[in-house]
Amino acid sequence: MAKDAIERQYKMASNRVIVYVDGFNLYYGLKCKGWKRYYWLDLQRLAETLLLPGQVLVAVRYFTTSISSHTGSTGKSKRQATFIEALQTRSNLYIYYGHYLAKLRRCSTCGAKWKTYEEKMTDVNIAVTLFADAVDDAFDTAIIISGDSDLSIVVSETRKRYMKKRLIVAFPPARHSAQLRAVATAAFTIGRKVIKDSQFPDEVTKPDGFVLRRPAKWN
Numbered sequence: 001m002a003k004d005a006i007e008r009q010y011k012m013a014s015n016r017v018i019v020y021v022d023g024f025n026l027y028y029g030l031k032c033k034g035w036k037r038y039y040w041l042d043l044q045r046l047a048e049t050l051l052l053p054g055q056v057l058v059a060v061r062y063f064t065t066s067i068s069s070h071t072g073s074t075g076k077s078k079r080q081a082t083f084i085e086a087l088q089t090r091s092n093l094y095i096y097y098g099h100y101l102a103k104l105r106r107c108s109t110c111g112a113k114w115k116t117y118e119e120k121m122t123d124v125n126i127a128v129t130l131f132a133d134a135v136d137d138a139f140d141t142a143i144i145i146s147g148d149s150d151l152s153i154v155v156s157e158t159r160k161r162y163m164k165k166r167l168i169v170a171f172p173p174a175r176h177s178a179q180l181r182a183v184a185t186a187a188f189t190i191g192r193k194v195i196k197d198s199q200f201p202d203e204v205t206k207p208d209g210f211v212l213r214r215p216a217k218w219n
Contacts, residue, residue, distance in 0.1 A: 063125050
């Protein structure tokens, strides 16, 4: 059977799903709940848990920003790097990076100044990638793990132009957007059991044999 015919048959037989993960929205949701023990989260396993019968996971797209050591968070940077390496062992997971923007803050009372860092580009990266995948007919169903209302525009516009596609919002714990829920095909909140059951094992072995271990602070 020709390749094109096989691909058409595959599309007809299954509902293709791409999962888009807003990394910082998910992280802060877990942090707000006090679920530090669940930071060691296998996102591909989580995505597979969210599938319905007849759905096939095409890809997990993870959007984040590197915590550089210049932000004064060396420990956090090392833990994030370990987590990223664990994610990179998963075959269908792709990582997209934003960046931090340095901003100077000033105390209105004493005049003291200090530098802070603000995460940028995640919502734009998600929006552009999601819409591009719709244009390319890369999915039948998109699951967006985020509670960021800024994504409501791309969800709404994608549904208008590609009416047969389903765009589902999966709110992270402690994160919700009425605006995002209103424009999605459907929406739900990811529960604690799903998060708990989607953890990496304490040790993850990379293809080169190097063993990654759950950061001690995440126990």
